[in-house]
Amino acid sequence: MAEAKLQETATEAMISTLSMPQGGWAQPAREDALARVRAMGLPQRRDEYWKFTRPDTLTQAEPVPAAIFEHGDAPMFDGIDRLRIVFADGEFDADASDDLSLEGVKIERLATAMSDLHWARDLYGTLEKNGQNPVPRPLAALNTAFATDGVLIHVTGRPSKPINLIYKHKSETSDAMLHHIVKLDAGAEMTLLENGPAAARFNTVMEVDVADTARFHHVRAQGRDHERRAATHLFTRLGTESLLKSFTVTVNGAMTRNECVIELTGDDASAHVAGASVGDGDFHHDDTVFITHDAVNCESRQVYKKVLRNGATGVFQGKILVKEGAQKTDGYQISQSLLLDGDSQFLAKPELEIYADDVACSHGSTSGAIDEEALFYLRARGVSHAEATDLLTLAFLAEAVEEIESENLREEIIGRLSSWLERRSG
Amino acid sequence: MENVTLKENDGVKEGVDQETVDAVREVGGKYKYGWSTDIEMEYAPKGLTPDIVRLISEKNEEPEWMTEWRLAAYDRWLTKKEPDWAMVDYPEIDFQDQYYYARPKSMIEKPKSLDDVDPKLLETYKKLGIPLKEQMVLAGVEGAEDIPAEGRKVAVDAVFDSVSVGTTFQDELKKAGVIFCSISEAIREHPELVRKYLGTVVPVSDNFYATLNSAVFSDGSFVYVPPGVRCPMELSTYFRINAENTGQFERTLIIADKGSYVSYLEGCTAPQRDESQLHAAVVEIIVEEDAEVKYSTVQNWYPGDEDGKGGIYNFVTKRADCRGDRAKVMWTQVETGSAVTWKYPSCILRGDDSQGEFYSIAIANNMQQADTGTKMIHLGKRTKSRIVSKGISAGKAQNTYRGLVSMHPKAKESRNYTQCDSLLIGSDCGAHTVPYIEVKNNSSRVEHEATTSKVDDDQMFYCRSRGMDEEEAVALVVNGFCKDVLQALPMEFAMEAQALVAISLEGSVG
């Protein structure tokens, strides 16, 4: 068929611009991933999970150039004691980074971790590969094949401070691909922060293996460059009584596709994923979440909030899959959008697929304008229209921010959101 | 009572006594309408070719334009692919191994009146509980005495395999200006109406099954309610598949002209056979300004046996087009039968202030698979839609709600509310929810809620401690779960539906 041929041509065009890092323990996994990419082909509009998001700017061989945005604000997470690891346009920046040593955790870089029997060998590309079924994620496989760098974090204890991956954007035409592996041993606990625009086009994969009773906190602030594009993938496997809490805030960006693939494989595990996004104008933001319950008495929560105006588009595709035998599952999902004007749109597909009977699963999705009753109530108390709108918008987003466990980080995010909103309306 | 330990593969919960299990097994899988009528039939040759299409058209004494319309649909069908996105799984259908036309020999000469209809056919419908005599159908039904005599009349069009056997109360309806007849009769007697509306809601090329239906539909019902007329009685069509290896492809066309009102009921059954049979219907409803149509279905095709042998493949395209302002349509469906169901009664809300409602109960037991839901397409201003879907899965069944709510940029100040609940009975079944939500203006509000859970233990315990057995308790709790939808049905259907809910779940407990 002609379509298949076109897809093949596009896939090969993309592959031809990339070069696979050679040698080392990751090589077989990279070759395997390349075969997957070729078998699947890059995403196309007709693919079920690309219905609402045009994949072309993510799949074309050359990235669309993106201007660099000088916001002049203090760096994100600046007030928080953390270990900084900086990448600029996908390249490790040793000068800007802290010393990669911290008690309770071993940090290496993908590009330089050369030992043949590396612990990451069993994980690199493994969770990504598992996550290809039933929904193909070709951009993630492409990343596994061609990622140029990334961090390998082995958490054996409870490090005293968060690790912060900082992504700087310096070239208007950069195309970056990073692949991170995080492995938490039984009982370990860590917080990983990510922030920054990274590149004109950014493709990341993070594979996280959370062993029994371990806890992984993930807080991400995507870069505010208006024209940047990103496809991110978080693959997480959760063991017995383990915990994942992942939160993403997105403000600006021409194209963001955040895929989140989580598998609860041990009993009594818990996964909370949340996102708050604010889009104005040329903004397309897509959260695609797939949570699989494959163990007993697990809990999962998805809380996604989107504020859209001036023609911005918000997409939410979330699924809870409860496999046979995953009894006592508690699955919850909410996706809501606040449309601040008539041009914006919200497209959603909240799904439940359930093969066990002793479960309590629910999802809700709403879309609408700001609550006029609440707006009037605030104005009747003397608050201006703009300020009242901000207050209600912030309250709307706050429900997602509440999912972050650390109070410091919650306050950091709320503070940023509130100052961005204020500035916009001011 | 002694609790017994059960083998794991029994899928029986602890604490259920053996007696209940046995009792349940015994009644399990009973299908009341599984008998067949032994009657001499006339068949068209097996398979589908342009000649068969012409033959069907000829048997129905159709004008040239209709034959051409069918042939064009046939050509289209050859280029189309069977849809594969639904969560249903069935062996490939050999479309050349089907009969596309079957009629009782006694119907070759059209009976002049119902009195001339073959007694065997009349007997069949009597046995199904469908009176083809013009009488009060509700006589003897509990609560019927509260309704004025006028309201109890129901006009029936009875379709047996490929042909309409007869339509009751035609004269009385004619007095009111309402046309209610088989679609084959309408093509002959009211070609201008059929030509104007047929295929305008569900285009010939809409989907694989609709295209197939357009080529080979043999009969079905036609309703036209003129401007300002409130149809004086409920209209209903009763579909019966009897012949073996025969597909039923009925076509229904309902036109509610300006300011009119009609309530239409549809029922379906089929004999119990080991081979699966195909049913691919198309229903088109046109609702003009200020008109209102209520369409209720109790679908009870043979579901196949406990092992998934036999049963009807039910691939149906139903759509209503609210063309005028303030037009209103309400779909209510109780889907308990069929081995496979693929059905999405939809509303196009084109007129300003038009309204669409969809109330559904879908029960899938044993090996049944149902993928059903609705589409609400909001195009006009201030349009409203409401979706209430109750899915019940038992045995090894898979039950999917699939829906679309779309708010177009021009559909300002529109509203949708969707409530979509699934109930699971037993650990081997599945319940799935696949809603699509597309909002393209900010003055509209869309709210979607869905839950999935099992039958509430506390409710079950409460019922049982009051003396109900498990099966009764489940039936009661499930009926409560379905209440919002049952209330939307016309009364005579509500009673039938309620009983059907209980029957469909027989054998599901344990």
Place this chain on the structure above:
Amino acid sequence: MLSIKNLHVELEDEDKKILKGVDLEVEAGKVHAIMGPNGSGKSTLSYVLSGKDGYEVTDGSATLEGNDLLDLEPEERAAAGLFLAFQYPVEIPGVGNMTFLRTAVNAQRKARGEEEMSAADFLKEIRAKAKDLKIDADMLKRPVNMGFSGGEKKRNEILQMAMLEPKMCILDETDSGLDVDAMKLVAEGVNALRNEGRGFLVITHYQRLLDHIKPDVVHIMSDGRIIKTGGPELALEVEHNGYADILAEVA
């Protein structure tokens, strides 16, 4: 203080006249009550004065201390000193009660060119005022009116009134949904705020609230007009004989 002249109001969406020429003067330091049967236009009057959308003023005027109210945005009316205690206080998920009040207090101060209240002062004041109204710390922390009982919501309205210190207070059916104890508490809150500079307009269906908040003047409203005005005895008359007699007498 509040001066309403020949006020005519229609619903914006439908061609329906609600107020058909209302005249009313509320002087500083006085409590006026408006009573009337359901659908007489009492709540509409309160909404129109506070600036809710959906109503069209077709004739007449409403001024507060000589300033035209009808031209102002709702927040400007609030800053000018008008306060409406809602019949159905709105629930706002995600916005803490304290945040809400502090935002309101400071917005009004700013609008009047006054200094914002410091966090410490605000806290001190709200704690003291909340205590009088038996509002506990938990209620202050929860989102605005979320999960509040009927009585808690009305007490919260009075707390806002106490914090915002308006010149002209309108109480729209503040007694609805309250039991006797809750009503007493609310009435005490209102009475504590009575002073020479402040006017009150108490809208109520029943006389019982007026046992606790003693009015100076009582108006009876029917079909969009004030049809009778008198002293507190008028409220008692309604209590004993209902509205029918008065309506008949005027008709």
